[in-house]
Each structure stands twice: as structure tokens, then as C-alpha cells.
Amino acid sequence: MNSESAKTLRFTKASACGNDFLIIADAEPSADLNALSRRLCDRRSGIGADGVEWLFPDSEADVMARLINADGSEAEISGNGTRCVAAELVSRSAKAQVVVRTGAGLKACRLIEARWPTFEFESGMGAAIVDEPLTLGADSRHVTGTKVSTGNPHFVVFVEKFPENWQRQAALIQAQPQFPQGTNVEYVIVRGPRDIEIRLFERGVGETMSSGTGSCASAVAAIVSGRITSPVTVVAPGGPQTVRWEKQENQVYLRGPATLLCRGEFFI
Numbered sequence: 001m002n003s004e005s006a007k008t009l010r011f012t013k014a015s016a017c018g019n020d021f022l023i024i025a026d027a028e029p030s031a032d033l034n035a036l037s038r039r040l041c042d043r044r045s046g047i048g049a050d051g052v053e054w055l056f057p058d059s060e061a062d063v064m065a066r067l068i069n070a071d072g073s074e075a076e077i078s079g080n081g082t083r084c085v086a087a088e089l090v091s092r093s094a095k096a097q098v099v100v101r102t103g104a105g106l107k108a109c110r111l112i113e114a115r116w117p118t119f120e121f122e123s124g125m126g127a128a129i130v131d132e133p134l135t136l137g138a139d140s141r142h143v144t145g146t147k148v149s150t151g152n153p154h155f156v157v158f159v160e161k162f163p164e165n166w167q168r169q170a171a172l173i174q175a176q177p178q179f180p181q182g183t184n185v186e187y188v189i190v191r192g193p194r195d196i197e198i199r200l201f202e203r204g205v206g207e208t209m210s211s212g213t214g215s216c217a218s219a220v221a222a223i224v225s226g227r228i229t230s231p232v233t234v235v236a237p238g239g240p241q242t243v244r245w246e247k248q249e250n251q252v253y254l255r256g257p258a259t260l261l262c263r264g265e266f267f268i
Contacts, residue, residue: 008265011040012088013047016080016258018209018238022047023088025055025063034072040266041070047266050205053081061101062089069204073182076103076152079125079212079254083109087119087258104151117260125150125213125252128220128245138172145173145185146221150252152203153183154217158227162187162199170201184211186218190227197235209238216252219243 012023022040027033037052039045051069058064065085067075086098086109098109109121131147134155145157155173163169170185182203189197198218200211219232223245231244241256 007268009036009040009268010263010265011047012263013049013261014084014087014258015261016083016210016212016238017236017241017256019078019080019211020049020261021078021081021084022049022052023055023085024052027054033066033068034074036268037068038070038072047264050202050208051075051078051081053078053085055085058101061099061106062095063098064101067103069202071204073204074103075204077107077213079123079150079214079216080210080256080258081212082107083121083123083212083254083256083258086111086121086123087260090114090119091117091260102151112255118257119259120255120257122244122253122255123212125216125254127250128216128252130220130224134178136173136176136178138169138176143169143173146225147178147183148217148221150213150216150220152213153179153181154186154214155179155183156186156188156218156221158188158190158222158225161189166199167201167207171206174201174203184214184217186211186214188218188222190222191235192228194228194231195233195235196222196228200236210236210241212241212254212256215241215256216243216254220245220252223247 041049054066056064109123112120129149135144145155148154185201187199215234222228244253
């Protein structure tokens with residue numbers, strides 16, 4: 001087979017605070033997207049990413065995005081991934097707002113500022129559901145955290161300092177029977193009345209530099225517990241984002257950047 005007859009996938013790679021995604025809009029209907037996502041996300045033999053946002057037409061939104069993680073598992077939504085999708089669409093149009101259908105419903109991303117190739121949005125993330133604190137056994141100790149849903153599941157653990165073995169502990173938490181669908185795990189340090197710092201361990205990915213829904217879950221859990229007030233600056237290793245929670249309406253808003261890194265073709 002020569003290069004002219006090889007099958008290819010056109011992609012855009014984008015990053016939101018170090019959380020990187022591939023955005024692909026021309027998948028064949030018969031393609032095994034789970035297996036293909038694993039191949040594409042491999043950082044040695046593929047392009048490398050935390051996940052793939054597969055785009056499809058939608059009658060009610062600008063686009064439908066199906067998110068598949070690096071391990072081939074499917075997720076309801078990524079706040080950062082949705083913002084990357086919005087950046088890709090805005091870069092190709094004059095839109096000031098993009099509506100993306102996700103597995104967690106329709107999400108509107110309002111453009112705040114464009115500085116090519118970086119676009120800043122405030123995204124409506126919907127309602128947050130916060131449960132009572134829960135204590136689990138993990139890594140030969142008890143860990144107390146809060147289950148939060150921001151369209152996908154999270155377990156938020158408040159700490160004075162990040163444990164040396166927090167990645168191992170988070171993996172054990174994910175495997176607990178209380179999370180039959182798995183969960184994302186966040187460790188949170190309160191740094192000020194409106195500031196928190198977090199570490200993240202995501203379903204299907206592992207440790208990540210950032211997470212939009214994880215930032216939202218961490219901020220809301222901290223507000224509900226009386227530790228901080230909205231709006232909240234959430235600092236992850238990949239950079240800061242701002243979470244605003246309108247408590248009466250129970251609506252969460254996430255503000256942060258998304259940067260388009262490159263476009264190209266992947267041979268399949």
C-alpha cells in the first residue's frame with residue numbers, strides 16, 4: 001500500500017491546562033472507536049493524549065462529542081475536553097458561544113477571549129450533586145472523602161498535604177465496591193478563602209495534570225463543607241481554573257483556557 005491509498009484520520013490536538021485531547025470528526029461509522037482511541041492515545045506508538053473527543057452532527061447542538069479515555073473506556077464528560085472541542089469549533093467559525101452535546105447533556109461554552117491558538121471560555125457545567133462524607137479503607141488506612149457528581153463521578157479527599165503515595169491510594173479508592181462504575185479521585189488542600197490546590201487521578205487515565213469536572217467537584221465540595229466561598233481558584237499541576245457555583249440555582253460554571261496544539265493525519 002502506498003501513501004496515496006493509506007487510510008488516514010484527520011485530527012486536532014488540544015490542551016486545557018495540561019489535560020490533552022485529540023479531536024476527530026471523520027470517523028467511519030463501522031470503526032471500533034474504543035480500540036482506535038487506545039491506539040491513538042498511546043504516547044509511544046500513537047499520537048498521545050488523555051482521551052479522544054469523537055465529534056458527530058447533532059440537531060440541537062453545534063456538535064455531539066463522544067469522549068473515550070486513553071484506556072478505551074467511555075466517559076460521560078470532560079470539562080476540559082469539552083472546552084477543547086469548543087476551541088476547535090470557534091477556531092473555524094465566528095461563533096461567540098458553542099453548545100456541545102456530551103454524555104452528561106448539553107453544555108454551553110461562552111467565549112471570553114481569543115488569543116490564537118488559545119481560547120478562554122466559561123462553560124455551564126450544570127448541577128452538582130454532593131453526598132455526605134464517606135469513609136473507605138484504602139492502602140492500610142481509612143480515607144474520608146465526599147462523593148460528588150458533576151456529570152461524572154468524583155471522590156474528593158481534603159488533606160493537609162498530599163500523601164507521598166496518593167496515586168496508589170487513589171487507584172485503590174477507584175476499585176472500591178462503592179464505585180461500581182469507577183470514580184475520579186481528587187486530593188484537595190485549602191490554600192485560602194477562595195483558593196484550593198488539587199491532585200487528580202482519573203478513571204481510564206490515571207494521574208492527570210488537570211480536570212475540569214474534577215476542579216468543579218473539588219470546589220463545590222469545599223464550599224458545601226464551609227471551607228471556602230465561591231468563586232474559587234482551583235490550582236492543578238497544569239494551571240489554574242476558576243469555578244463559580246450559583247448555589248440557589250445549583251449551577252456550576254467553569255472558566256479556563258484551551259489551546260490548539262497541532263493538526264495532522266494519523267495513518268490507520
